[in-house]
Amino acid sequence: MSQLEVAAGSPPETDVLLALNDIRRDYVLGEAKVEALKGVSLRIHRGEFVAVWGPSGSGKSSLMNILGLVDAPTSGDVTLEGTPISKLSDNALSDLRSRKVGFVFQSFNLIPVLSALENVQVPLQIQGVNAAEARARASQALKDVGLENQANALPDKMSGGQRQRVAIARALVTAPAIVVADEPTANLDSENSYMVVKLMRELNRSKHVTFIFTTHDPRLLDLVDRKLLLKDGLLQSDEAVR
């Protein structure tokens, strides 16, 4: 265990949800190689509410793509609930990702021709959940984010804050172990940014879902359990906030 993890306080190893060990991520563009992550080791524990912050280009998105199992590191190991990701077939990996990981994006990524409720049902339909159950679970998820009255609204009739709440409902409807959110507040004003992260915080507590998100906004760091500072592809600090 690294000194950084000791500094952040050390919950029992059995609570480790995701473990990253010496992760490197290079991007090769013709002759040029960018070393976006230069050896990151990290354990995310069940139930944590974690922010990743740091300057532009420090590797935050690269890290989130690896944590969300959408990108593989150039070297290093990732394990989710003890399962080494690199050993899985493509099908097993996408099945694991769809069951265990929810995503929230900077630009919401809602389907414009579908209502809020229909958007939230999409991941369940992909999982083959029957229509009646998908509808009931999506209704509950919309209620959980305070949007039960907007079930039939189309995304372009909703505010940015409301759209992101629909996206959070969509991320949670499959009951994932972790929600990965890359800059979820980048397209929101400061009031809505705070509200959206506060909502994620409440859902983290009430549903015991782990959240990890990136941000440039220092005010939002007050709401987290733990903040990870990334600089130039390296974990510079790992700080328990409360």
Ligand SMILES: Nc1ncnc2c1ncn2[C@@H]1O[C@H](COP(=O)(O)OP(=O)(O)OP(=O)(O)O)[C@@H](O)[C@H]1O
């Ligand atoms: N697909 C890619 N191909 C080539 N280089 C990339 C790619 N993705 C990221 N990079 C480079 O890797 C480095 C880290 O990028 P990354 O997007 O992970 O940082 P970031 O901290 O999320 O930045 P920002 O805050 O601006 O979103 C940067 O130098 C970036 O230009």
